Amino acid sequence: MNGEKMEVGWNHNQQPGEDGVVDRADVHIEVHVKSESTARRAEVRTHVLALLDRHSLIMGSYKWTEFDDDFLTKNVESVAVVDADGPAPLDLKTSNLCVHIFSLNDDGPSTLNLEEDEELSAANHWLLPAAELHGIWESLIYEDGIKTQLLDYVSTAIFFSDKNVDSNLVTWNRVVLLYGPPGTGKTSLCKALAQKLSIRMSGRYTYGQFVEINSHSLFSKWFSESGKLVTKMFQKIQELIDDKEALVFVLIDEVESLTAARSASQAGTEPSDAVRVVNSVLTQLDQIKRYPNVVILTTSNVTEKIDLAFVDRADIKQYIGPPSASAIFNIYLSCLEELMKRQIIYPRQQLLNLDELNTMNYIESKVTQLSLHLHSIAKKSVGLSGRTLRKIPFLAHALYAKTSVLTVESFLDAMDKAVAQQLKERENLAKCS
Structure with a gap:
């Protein structure tokens, strides 16, 4: 292969050419190694590069799960070319290959307790990459660019730290805020982003740590202890950050609870202790963000209540709204493929994607009929949350399937009915509210 082979998330060693332009595109290769494998990573990389050399011309993202190489069959679950979707074929021989080799941690989440024999847990804690988070990134479908932008942001933050950029001159806070209505996948996106980056940065950090704090629970239970328990919680997080081999992600869900507590206190409906708790959280965040191996991820459902003091700390403020018709089509398409x-x-039938339908001008024919029916269902589904959309195929089968196995045509009819039912239920709920 002609491309430089690396195992880092950001290719730090790629230098500009004589004209000042880096002219070889980065292509990311994710290699999922079996948990029982004892093979050395260098040996895995050698066999993967040989595989890519034999299949160097591909169309966009691609995944191999079966191999004609006994070593790969024994040691590797999959080899995937990721984030490479585009209209033109991709030539791996002229690309700069960034190879990320990882295995999944099979342990579920543990709890971070603040004190011995303490029933209240400060947070849930995962070692990354985690088996239970595998595949979430791919399953989340948003408008073009949202996931890539978030991935690029954190990669740049780590890149700037590695280059020792003076943060007093060029400022970044390592804080991401995702906001929007409930059910749009904000929390799942945070978890998937942490999982993805633990893989993408596998050559820079040995493993990832993910800490999920529920701020609503924090403020509803811990007022009486003021900011002391908050400080203890962040001391636990600090212990994780002190391990320079770990990339640590801290998720604060429902961050608007910070404002709710402070506003209530100022209005006299909560004790002044609430202000101390909020200020303690903000102070602790300001302290840990200085470390190069920590990223703070936050979500909010109620945009008008987001604390301005917190908004000022966020580098990326990304709105996550309900899926568009095109995003819904792709969500449904992934469900049907599964x-x-x-x-x-059964039997398997080819469903066209939106680009293919567009080239055929959405004209109905034997080739486009099923895909156009799916497109019609997607347009009817606009307004449903992402959480609901993923349930539609299940509800279609549970409520409207006459047999356990259905043809694509019959299943689409069932989905149509399930969507109509969900829309009717939403209308009835609105009348009762």
Whole structure:
């Protein structure tokens, strides 16, 4: 292969050419090694590069799960070319290959307790990459650019730290704020981003740590202890950050609870202790963000209540709204592909994607009929939350399937009915509210 082979998230060693332009695109290769494998990473990389050399011309993202190499069959679950979707074929021989080799941690989340025999847990804690978070990134479908922008932000933050950029001259706070209505996948996106970056940075950090704090629980239970328990919680997080081999992600869900507590206190409906708790949280965040191996991820459902003091700390403020018709189409398409794979929908039939439908001008024919029906269902589904959309195929089968295995045509009819039912239920709920 002609491209430089690396195992870092950001190719720090790629230098500009004589004209000052880096002319070889980075292509990221994710290699999922089996948990029982004892193979050295250098040996895995050698066999993966040989595989890529034999299949150097591909169309966009691609994943191998079966191999003609005994070593890969024994040691590797999959080799995936990721984040490479585009209209033109991709030539791996002229690309700069960034190879990320990882295995998944099979342990579930543990709890971070503040004191011995303390029933209240400060947070949930995962070692990354975690088996239970595997595949979430791919399953989340948003408008073009949202996931890439978030990925690039954190990569740049780590890159600037590695280059020792003076943060007094060029400022970044390592804080991400995702806001928008409930059910749009903000929390899942934070978890998926942490998982993805623990893989993408596998050559820079040995493993990832993910700490999920529920700020609503924090303020509803711990007022009486003022900021002391908050300080203890962040001392636990500090212990994780002190391990320079770990990339640490801290998630604060429902960060608007900070404002709710402070506003209530100022209005006289909560004790002044609430202000001390909020200020303690903000102070602790300001302290840990200085470390190069920590990223703070936050979400909010109620935009008008987000604390301005916190908003000022966020480098990225990304709105996550309900899926558009095109995003819904892609969500449904991924669901149907999974059900065909499991033979719940049988026989397998080819469904066209939106680009293919567009090239055919959305004209109905035997080739486009099923895909156009799915497109119609997607347009009817606009306004449903992402959480609901992922349930539609299940509800279609549970409520409207006459047999356990359905054809694509029958399943689409069932989905149509399930969407209509969800819209009717939403209308009835609105009348009762």
